[in-house]
Amino acid sequence: MQKKLKVGLFFGGRSVEHEVSVITALQAYxxxxxxxxxxxxxxVSKSGxxxxxxKFLELKKYKDIDSLILQASKVTFVKGGLQTLGFWPKFVSLDVAFPLFHGSFGEDGSFQGLLEIMQIPYVGFGVLGSAVSMDKVLSKLVFQALDLPIGKYVAIKRGQKIDSKDLKFPVIVKPATVGSSIGINKVDNPDDLEFYVEVAGTYSEKILIEEAFENCIEVNCSALGYEDVKVSVCEQPIASAAFLSFEDKYQKGSMKSMSRVIPAPISQRLTKEIQETTLKIFKALDGCGVARVDFFVDPKQERFWVNxxxxPPGSLAYYLWEKSGIKFPKLLDMLIEFGLKRSEDQKKTTYAFESGLLSQMSKKGLPAGRQGGLKS
Ligand SMILES: Nc1ncnc2c1ncn2[C@@H]1O[C@H](COP(=O)(O)OP(=O)(O)O)[C@@H](O)[C@H]1O
Ligand SMILES: [Mg+2]
Structure with a gap:
């Protein structure tokens, strides 16, 4: 029998989207x-x-997380895997890590950086692509550089003066580096803006104020791959009020039963353009694994804007891939395969350079004076 591949599933995390990550992880498991x-x-606990x-694989056990943690072993990273903490540390090698976090310290490139340093192959976007995707301001700069249509916005840092005179109300105020609709509000009256900017600022150092898309529908599309990238059918998620809330996304039954229309009720031409745009964005971010790109669409005008x-998207967007002919277990096989392939490709890069510089200097001493400044 072939040896099984050791897959570390990582989830939870120091993020306001902690619970959503546990759900995505259990669905994947x-x-x-x-x-x-x-x-x-x-x-990963809320404190990190x-x-x-x-036991973390059983949803029922999450009723009492404190006792669940007491029965578990604390681990830390070492090169190539994990090690339990305590008197008799045990090494657990990992063939591949599968990060299933949403939000800070998991989806934003920082965890991916830890895996790079520990030399553990992993599933999903790399450090840079993860960091850019998580930051809605930097993402917009990439969309603009790709010449893609986006809405009007202003970005500010927490505490900075708000200059929204060029924006038309209503606006949507959101934290720039958080997902799941947390901290997002629609603001109709300019007098309320300061308050909602402060709300968004509790979740993120950067805050976005965007003109609200009205009379538009939302349409999402997923991309999947590494060198060879496919795009899925499009979906229309349905909001119960002014915008898609945390409750719409997760608390109306399972993620699968969230109100959505697949395929999205838009023309073939728009579908094709949205799929092509999804592919372009995935490639620009050095995509690996699965991503979901969200759009606003005005079906009457036949126009779209990238949001x-x-x-990874919630539930790894498995419901879009099922409708595109790829079942969830197969999707997971593919994601792991892409992660391993990227890690093989990285091995082609040399990270050591034999210059003899140190042995030379150890004889002469450190350079000093005007000649001492290194020009790295
Ligand atoms: N500019 C906007 N105009 C109208 N609705 C918006 C706008 N930005 C966000 N929304 C609504 O808020 C939801 C969440 O915003 P989004 O930018 O997708 O952040 P998140 O990462 O939390 O999903 C969207 O799905 C949409 O319903
Ligand atoms: Mg969204």
Whole structure:
């Protein structure tokens, strides 16, 4: 029998989207082929501690997280895998890490950086693509550089004076580096702006004030791949009020049953343009794995604007891939394969350079004076 691949599933995290990440991870676990993979679950607590225990794979156990943590082993990263903390540390090697975080310290490139340093292959976007996708201001700069249509906006830093005179109300105020609609509000009256900017600022250092798209529908499309990238069918998520809230996304039954129309009720031409745009964005961000790009569409005018990109998307967008002919277990196989392939490709880069510089200098001493400044 072929040896099983050791897959570390990482979820939870120091993020306001902690719970959403646990759901995405448990959905992924249910669909991972246990004949192929040995799964090592790693739960990251809200305070940022790492724990392993198979009990983290059972949704029922989350009723009492404190006792769940007490029964688990605390772990830390070492090169090539994890090590338990305590008197008799145990090394757990990982063939691949599967980050299933949403939000800060997991989706924003910082965790990916930790994996790079620990030399552990991983699934999903790399450091740079993750960081840019998580930051809605930087994402917009990339969309603009790609000549893609986006809405009017102003970005400010927490505490900075608000200059929104060029924007038409109503506006949408949102934290720039958070997802799941947390901290987002629609503001009709300019007098209320300061208050909602402060609300958004509790979740992120950067705040976006965007003109609200009205009489538009939302349309999402997913991209999947590494060198060879596919795009999915489009969906229309349905909001219950002015915008898609946290409740719309997660608290109306399962993510699968969130109100959505697949395929989105838009023309073939718009569908094609949205799919092409999704592909362009995925490639510009050195995409690897799966992402979902969200759009606003005015079906009457046959126009679209890019809103944001999510990597990984909630539930890994499996429901879009199922409708595009790829079942969830197969999607997970593909994601792992892409991550491993990228790691193989990275091995072609040399990270050592034998210059003899140190042995030379150890004889002569450190350069000093005007000649001493290095020009790295
Ligand atoms: N400029 C906008 N105009 C109208 N609705 C918006 C705008 N920006 C966001 N929304 C609404 O808020 C929701 C969440 O915003 P989004 O930018 O997608 O952030 P998140 O990362 O939280 O999903 C969107 O799905 C949409 O319903
Ligand atoms: Mg969104």
């Amino acid at each position: 249910e669909n991972l082929d246990k004949n192929k993979y040995e799964v090592i679950p790693v739960y 501690d790492f724990y392993t225990s198979n 944001e990109v999510n990597s």
